[in-house]
Amino acid sequence: MRLTELPAWPGLEGLFWLLLTLALYRGLSILRARLQETAWAQPLIWGAIILCALLLGLDIDLARYQLGGDWLIYTLALSTVSIGVPIYDNRHVIRAAAVPFVTAMGLGSVLAAGSAVAMAGWLDFDAALRATLATKSITSPMAFGVADEIGGLPVLAMGVVIVTGNFGVLVAPKIFATFGLTDERAQGLALGVVTHGIGTAEAVRRSALMGSFAGLAMGVNGVLTSLILPFVFL
Amino acid sequence: MQIILGIAWLCLSLLAGEAVKDIAQLAIPAPVLAVVILVAVLGLYGRVPEGLRLVAEFLLRHMALFFIPVLVGMLALSERLGEILLPLSLILIVSTVVPLLVTAWIFQKLAPPMDAAKPEEPKHEAD
Numbered sequence: 064m065r066l067t068e069l070p071a072w073p074g075l076e077g078l079f080w081l082l083l084t085l086a087l088y089r090g091l092s093i094l095r096a097r098l099q100e101t102a103w104a105q106p107l108i109w110g111a112i113i114l115c116a117l118l119l120g121l122d123i124d125l126a127r128y129q130l131g132g133d134w135l136i137y138t139l140a141l142s143t144v145s146i147g148v149p150i151y152d153n154r155h156v157i158r159a160a161a162v163p164f165v166t167a168m169g170l171g172s173v174l175a176a177g178s179a180v181a182m183a184g185w186l187d188f189d190a191a192l193r194a195t196l197a198t199k200s201i202t203s204p205m206a207f208g209v210a211d212e213i214g215g216l217p218v219l220a221m222g223v224v225i226v227t228g229n230f231g232v233l234v235a236p237k238i239f240a241t242f243g244l245t246d247e248r249a250q251g252l253a254l255g256v257v258t259h260g261i262g263t264a265e266a267v268r269r270s271a272l273m274g275s276f277a278g279l280a281m282g283v284n285g286v287l288t289s290l291i292l293p294f295v296f297l
Numbered sequence: 298m299q300i301i302l303g304i305a306w307l308c309l310s311l312l313a314g315e316a317v318k319d320i321a322q323l324a325i326p327a328p329v330l331a332v333v334i335l336v337a338v339l340g341l342y343g344r345v346p347e348g349l350r351l352v353a354e355f356l357l358r359h360m361a362l363f364f365i366p367v368l369v370g371m372l373a374l375s376e377r378l379g380e381i382l383l384p385l386s387l388i389l390i391v392s393t394v395v396p397l398l399v400t401a402w403i404f405q406k407l408a409p410p411m412d413a414a415k416p417e418e419p420k421h422e423a424d
Contacts, residue, residue, distance in 0.1 A: 087365070088365060108368070115372055125370065125372050129366065132365070136363065139363060141307045142356045143332065144307045145356045146332055146357070154336075154340075164404065171400030171403070175396040176392075192381070200396070208329065212324045218367060218374065222367075235397055238397050238398050238401075239401060244402060246405045252400060252401065253396070257396045289325055
């Protein structure tokens, strides 16, 4: 391979956007810690909103941001594989309540993806959008790959998963309180299946037990759904 | 050195995932297959190597950073998103609230109570 065939060199402008992304992430993370708030103050969402506003406001082409931004996306595959470690760590969780765990996880997952796809059908969304919504109960790094395999839009799939996660974390405490769902394991499981990484982080913050259920549910559900969806859609 | 070994564990899992995908002609993303392979290998190995834990925990803790450029990439879809914003929001709200409720409810109904020694409050409804 010739040197010119390497991924685009970020150059001065790409490095600027890369550094700005890092700085925003760091700054917003510090701000979140100060505010002691995890649900509203997501560095991911606000970082992306600020960068989008800058690009639109200054009329800068997205491709020029991506010269730098793409360098962070290269870690996506490694991040996905890393999910194997918490799955292994929390394997004991499933032994204590295997049948309720798998039943609730399976139904929750089918309901999250199925209700979205069904509504998309009624609202006349095209096939690519329906395939994208089918990935919404998979954790975002996996959703990216699965959407690509089944003819969805990978970037939108990740966006949908992330927005779902944020919204879910905001409403979950009210839902649990209203319906008397006090079992920490049940709450962790629901957060892991429906709100993925963002919900799992929130569950870890509440209690170790809730966190381990959320982490395991997120990982196992992500893997199982990723294995099944391609057969359903192709 | 430990970090190098940790990255090697992840890359080897990915390599195995790619190999399985190619050989079996699966439409499943290689990183997902790699997760299954990694968990199986860790089960045989009996513990998580320190380097792998270091790298995996770093990547998982800062996953939000790596996804910022992906979300910014949604700008390319902004026109299309604008057209479907309302129905899409409706879909996301319903398909988040309902499964949150149902998943937690089913588990709570089916699972044995966490602390069997602790006397439970008498239940009034028959279930």
